[in-house]
Amino acid sequence: MNPGSEYTRDSRYIGTRITADGRDGFPVEPGRYRLAVSRACPWASRAVVVRRLLGLEEALPMAVAGPVHDDDSWTFDLDPGGRDPVLGIKRLKEAYLAREPGYDRGITVPAVVDVPTGAVVTNDFPQITLDMSLEWTRYHRPGAPALYPPELRPAIDAVNEVVYRDVNNGVYRAGFAGSQEKYDAAYERLFARLDWLSDRLALSRYLVGDTLTEADVRLFTTLVRFDAVYHGHFKCNRRKLSEMPVLWAYARDLFQTPGFGDTVDFDHIKRHYYLVHSDINPTGIVPGGPDPAGWLAPHGRAALGGRPFGDGTPPDPPAPGERVPADHNPLG
Structure with missing residues (x-):
């Protein structure tokens, strides 16, 4: 927040997509990815709601960061030992650096992390929920709503x-x-x-x-x-x-x-x-x-x-x- 300035959101997101055909190199695979969120964040909460509505809980497991972060990163302080039990990391920043050493943009949630490599695939929050509707259809629950018909x-x-x-x-x-x-x-x-x-x-x-x-x-x-x-x-x-x-x-x-x-x-x-x-x-x-x-x-x-x-x-x-x-x- 700078005196005299207008707030501008940093929208330089990692735009890689997880798709049914894997055209960006990341095919939809149940259990391969981890959705990193904080329930405090409205942008991440969109992904939490859509995941629930579509029934993707088993196909896309969730890592929940604590509500308070510092200038460095969101942390997994809600988990035993302060580490996400699957990714094994204390800070979400570690997954961003695994994707792009020297990453200098926002460490944001939601982020989808590739579990085998420990690297963030995408943090493009508007596209993440649309792709849950459009690309993960094979794993939607019976009776899932059409959120983007x-x-x-x-x-x-x-x-x-x-x-x-x-x-x-x-x-x-x-x-x-x-x-x-x-x-x-x-x-x-x-x-x-x-x-x-x-x-x-x-x-x-x-x-x-x-x-x-x-x-x-x-x-x-x-x-x-x-x-x-x-x-x-x-x-x-x-x-x-x-x-x-x-x-x-x-x-x-x-x-x-x-x-x-x-x-x-x-x-x-x-x-x-x-x-x-x-x-x-x-x-x-x-x-x-x-x-x-x-x-x-x-x-x-x-x-x-x-x-x-x-x-x-x-x-x-x-x-x-x-x-x-x-x-x-x-x-x-």
């Missing part, structure tokens, strides 16, 4: 573009603004887009079509952090999410849908933002609220119609090793 892709892409620019990244542009002018511009753009989304969702249960899609996943991971983090920590405080009736009901509907809320760890979310961003929160105090119980209140969105999983079915409950602790999530 061909007939809706243009509409999904259009919504995703403006939601990313104004909402997903917009909260960061407000929170890390280096001047009042840059903050004001980001703030106005964010809430104008939230108003636009409220109008759209007042008439439709989901963002595109009458079923869950990639667009809903991408919006959800920002909304679920809004009151806990973005409203206060990032000064996005025109209204809380819980004071925006349509978006609050929409977000609760998604939270209560299997595969969404059961992946959320409010403790990790708050500890990450309030402890890592010491320039914004120098005291390191993590707030006690808000009370997450409100996420379980009735939402009434079923009256708008729509079928969450289309012709499919909800995923099974999370496996015991992937359940969020009950004191971190009201669904526990």
